Structures are given as structure tokens and as C-alpha cells.
Amino acid sequence: MKLWRKLSVLLLTCFLFAFYSYSHAQTVVVPKVQGEKEQILYDILALTLSKSAPSITLSTLPEVLNEAQLVSEVEAENLDVMWSGGDKEKDERLEAVRIPVLKGLLGHRIFLIRKEDEARFSTIKTFEDLLQFEAGQGRFWGDTQILKSAGIPTVTTIKYKNLFPMLEGGRFDYFPRALHEPFIEAANHQHLDLVVDTNVMLVYPYAMYFYVNKNDKRLHDLIYSGFEKAIEDGSYDELFFNNSMIQDVLTKANIAERTVFRVGNPHLHPDTPLNRTEFWLDLKNLQ
Structure with missing residues (x-):
């Protein structure tokens, strides 16, 4: 009987271990x-x-x-x-x-613009200057409402791929992109003669x-x-x-040389961890 109990305990242990391993493997x-x-x-x-x-x-x-x-x-x-x-x-x-x-990073925006407009964008010194230009965005993107809430004139379309020919065609003046996005996109749309503006960065919590x-x-x-x-x-x-x-x-972004405009985000979820500074980019440490 003692041997049987030992075998029973061993079998049960093996079963529980196998079940635990299976339930935690995914x-x-x-x-x-x-x-x-x-x-x-x-x-x-x-x-x-x-x-x-x-x-x-x-x-x-x-x-x-x-x-x-x-x-x-x-x-x-x-x-x-x-x-x-x-x-x-x-x-x-x-x-x-x-x-x-x-x-x-999504809330740190630099702009894709038409190459012919580089001089115009280099003159932007104040947020009021920026408001003289129209941004292009996806209609249902989460940050589109942030721009509109900040009073930034914004033209929208449903399809992301439409924004590049719309920019080239003058439907709006700039396409605000997260820091890691516009350089690749400019390279992928060389036939449209788009470049990354070197003067401005728009920052909001996102x-x-x-x-x-x-x-x-x-x-x-x-x-x-x-x-x-x-x-x-x-x-x-x-x-x-x-x-x-x-x-x-x-x-490439050359953050230290940019004029930075900060706007609020009234659409933030109440549980956004803004108090956890270790979660967010610190621009001072990047310059």
C-alpha cells in the first residue's frame, strides 16, 4: 500500500506539473x-x-x-x-x-512637406505662424482630434496612402509624422519630391x-x-x-535645432501614466 501511495503521489505530481506547464505555455x-x-x-x-x-x-x-x-x-x-x-x-x-x-514617440511630430515649401516653413517662429498652414491627417486617427482641439487647420482623408499625393498636389501644406516615420516615407515617395522640414517639432502627450x-x-x-x-x-x-x-x-531629426511647440491633449484616457516620467521621452536627454 505504501508503494501504491508513493506511486499515486508521483503520478499526481507529474500530472499537475504537466497541467501547469501546458496552461502556462502559450x-x-x-x-x-x-x-x-x-x-x-x-x-x-x-x-x-x-x-x-x-x-x-x-x-x-x-x-x-x-x-x-x-x-x-x-x-x-x-x-x-x-x-x-x-x-x-x-x-x-x-x-x-x-x-x-x-x-x-507618437506625440513628437515633425513634418513632411513639399520641397518647394522649405523656405516657407523655415520662417515659422511662433505657434500663430504655424496656424497659417494646413495639416493633413487620417480622418479616424487618434491624434487628428488633438490637432483640431489645438486649433490647427486640418484636412482629412480615410486612406493613409492618399495623404502623400494630396500633399504633393497642394490639398494641404504638411503631414505631421512621428519622429521615426517621415524619413522612411520620404524615401518611399521620392517621385513626389517630398522632404522632411528641419525647423519645427510639434509635441503633445500621445x-x-x-x-x-x-x-x-x-x-x-x-x-x-x-x-x-x-x-x-x-x-x-x-x-x-x-x-x-x-x-x-x-x-536625422536634429531636435536641438528645432522650434518646439507643445499643445495639450484633452482626449487622453484618465489612466494615462503621465506621472511615470520613466515611461516617456525626455527631450533634454536627446539634445
């Missing part, structure tokens, strides 16, 4: 990665989960989906995590991991977040706790600032 499905802008987001997610759940592996969707489709797929539990700039609709439908994935299904508290907490650990041990900063794209754009 493949997390994320959007298909396109280019450097999304690769860094994928890498940050992989880093955070390596800190809290090293058994988790990431798998990407086989095709590219637009943002509305991604939100629906997360709601339907066909997609585990998506990344996107924060806005009211996503905050209502999904659960945000409230740590800015790119240190609030973050990109990882979003999960409202009911997936476990995954939310794993990402959050792993992110906190990566920030605390320095591995997040190491990944971020050693990323070749980030290094390249911080050099």
Missing part, C-alpha cells in the same frame, strides 16, 4: 510585421513577455489587416495582441496595457499601446509586469535606444 498571435516601424514593436513585446512568461512564443498573422479589422479580431479572440495609438474607441472595446510602447481582449486579464498582466521589469533592469532602454531605426531618426 502562443500569442500578433499582427503581421511590416518594416522597421513594426519590427521594433514586435521586439518590445517579445522582450516584455520574456521577462514575465518566457514559455510564451509569438506568432504573426499571415496577412496584413487594417486597424478596424485588427480591433475586431482581438474582440473575436482570433488575435491576442495588437499595437496602436490610443483612442476612445479602442479604449472602450479593448484593454490597453498603459505603458507607452515607444516612450510617447502614446502607442499594446491592446488585448477585455477578458484577457492574464495576458494583460503578463505584458504589464514584464514591461515594468524590462524598464527597471534597463533592457527596454537598451533595446529602444540601440535600435538602428531609432538611432538613425534621432540623428
